[in-house]
Amino acid sequence: MLDMTEQTSKDATINKGQPIIRLEHIRRDFDTRGGHITAVDDVNFDLYPSDILCLVGESGSGKTTVARMAAGLLKPTRGQVFFEGRDIYEMNKKEFGEYRRAVQIIHQDPYASLNPIHTIGDMLRAPLLKHKICKSRAEATKRAGELLELVDCRPVENFIDKYPHQLSGGQRQRISIARAMTLNPRVIIADESVSMVDVSIRVSLLNTMLKLRNELGVTFLFITHDLAVVKYFAWEGNIGVMYVGKVVEYGRTPGVIGRSVHPYTRALAAAIPEADPDLTRSKEKLQLRSLDIPKLTELPSGCVFHPRCPYWIEGLCDTTKPKLIRIDEYREVACHAVEQAVARGEDPRDLAVTDQLANQLMRE
Amino acid sequence: MSDQTHDLDARKERDRIRGTAESTAPVILSVRDVSVEYKTPYGWMKAVNNSTMDIRRGEAVALIGESGSGKSTLGFALLRMLVRAARVSTGEAIFTDKNGTTYDLFRMTDKEFRTFRWDKMAMTFQAAQNVLNPVMRISNTFHETARSHGWNDKAAVKAKTLDLFKKVQLDPNRVFDAYPFELSGGMRQRVSIALSLLLDPELLILDEPTTALDIITQRAIIDVIKSLREQLDFTMIFVSHDLSLAAELADRVATMYAGEIVEYGPVRDVFYRPEHPYTVGLLNAVPPIVGEEFTPLVAIPGATPNLLNIPSGCPFHPRCPFATDICSTVNPPLVDVGGTHFVSCHNRDKVTRDQEVWEEMEATVGA
DSSP: OOOGGGOOGGGGGGOOSOOSEEEEEEEEEEEETTEEEEEEEEEEEEEOTTOEEEEEOOTTSSHHHHHHHHTTSSOOSEEEEEETTEEGGGOOHHHHHHHHHHEEEEOSOTTTSSOTTSOHHHHHHHHHHHTTSSSSHHHHHHHHHHHHHHTTOOSTHHHHTOOGGGSOHHHHHHHHHHHHHTTOOSEEEEESTTTTSOHHHHHHHHHHHHHHHHHHOOEEEEEESOHHHHHHHTTTSEEEEEETTEEEEEEEHHHHHHSOOSHHHHHHHHHSOOSOHHHHHHOOOOOOSOOOOOOGGGOOSSSTTTTTOTTOOTTTTTTSOOOOEEOSSSOEEOOHHHHHHHHTTOOTTOHHHHHHHHHHHHHO | OHHHHHHHHHHHHHHHHHHHSOOOSOEEEEEEEEEEEEEETTEEEEEEEEEEEEEETTOEEEEEOOTTSSHHHHHHHHTTOOOTTEEEEEEEEEEEOTTSOEEETTTSOHHHHHHHBTTTEEEEOSOHHHHSOTTSOHHHHHHHHHHHTTOOOHHHHHHHHHHHHHHTTOOHHHHTTOOGGGSOHHHHHHHHHHHHTTTOOSEEEEESTTTTSOHHHHHHHHHHHHHHHHHSOOEEEEEESOHHHHHHHOSEEEEEETTEEEEEEEHHHHHHSOOSHHHHHHHHHSOOOSSSOOOOOOOOSSOOOOTTSOOSSSTTGGGOTTOOGGGGTOOOOOEEOSTTOEEOOTTTTTOOOOHHHHHHHHHHHOO
């Protein structure tokens, strides 16, 4: 068993030992009215204790589907989900129960995820008593108070007997975090957990979650479409950028944000407006060949990004699917153009060269 | 290449001037002491409180603020599209068109306003799918809008519509006869922008034009709005919770808090020399995204107030690290601090972006 206190955040990716959660070649298909779709295709992740992994992507990228499979809420069509080395679908009931308790979820909408007819105290006491973490109601109330303190809901008396409607959106989301913490989980899966709260409140919620990770060693799988949130929350962790069901770039956060390699990640970074008038108006844009995200029912051949990609190589990208290749110690990228640049001995992280080339190609 | 660089420089220079210098263009919309209230079971709730601002012809003005700040309510009030439970309780808004005719927005009759709206002043809504009738082809929506304003020449309407579609980068042939459900969210938003421009309005209000769209689609909408402003002659007010959208598009920015305009000025003044603590707090919470440097974020302490129970004095004082005794009793007026930059704060000389001050405050107030 790994000693969690020994891990330094700096070495998030090179942790040795056993991952808490491992996703191996997971794929998920859905039959919809529009036809058969593959929402997630061949995704692999290892999540080590007190890691932070952010999945970023636009709508339809499959990030939530991955999260639901990691949480055991959705069975992969293919591939396996491992919890501490054991396949969760081959576990016995007791083991599966342990896994369920160890992996908790914080949902997006704190207005929908809290039962309006229960007080905050009831909500926090129920799991404590049900799972026999506390033996009496009094003990459970005491523990509920500690949990509220943990998520910065102070003073506790102002919260414990309240109903959800008496709290603000930010406060409700704190209650969701406290509830996720009742069973002392090792992993928290947060699906767009701060997207519905205002910017001024968002930061303090992220700080609360970071505290859980830094002080209690909770591992986070964090799903979001907001690169600003990712940059702040996962600075010491990893990012997986997803595009229509596939991971296109994976690596340590500062590198992926600061010197993105995959053309899709770059397009995202270039497209985001910044809260700085001079910076945002002079930002170099990366022109895509098409604005439209492909329909999941009619995925393009070869690389799914090729119809939009400015680096597109005819005859290769439209026929062959690129594999995730490791381009340096931390980074994996699925792109033929990048692969070729590496083969030529170029550094694909060298933004200036490649983007100039791309913009030139676009003008021609 | 050098030509392009030159163009870019010229554009930057124009942006710079737009963002700082005092505009001398005539005022197109003068908003004076406007308050809007909603009727609730607990009494009248003030969503907009004594808001005053001048909007000059040709400018792009951003109204920014968090949920409940009154920014959308103000936008809806100006077009008299408030829900029934709301009323404009004080103030006036005077619109001056390009011929110099003035219109008193809140005192026109309903009939007069129906002709005025969309013709002089139009709006693009946040949820574009709610604007477009799901059982009507896009073409019908455009024809009907034109007809209700007395424009019956169908061929001319079609020509105008197709031209607008080109301007918002939609494929006219694909979109004109389509139903709304056949279009993506970004396309519907562009249709809605085109619809608002059908009658060549002089002032366009955009409510959260990029909210709920994906990043790359957002960028496309931003670029469309930018190019429309270069090609057509209209003034623009846009409402957004997103500061970066204001940084990208606005010449002038108004920050709203608890129904009040607390700071209003040229975009570069507001972003680089903010003087209201709330604007400072917002800016501290949204650092640059690109780059390999980590920027720590600082939250604004506390939570937004309940509008039925707005704090006395300055509404921001319970969350403000710079508050003094006077702040809890006297609401500071919006004063000109130079260069058409207005701020309402008693202690604006003390306001700083220094993160320690904010963190200390957060530690004492809590969540």
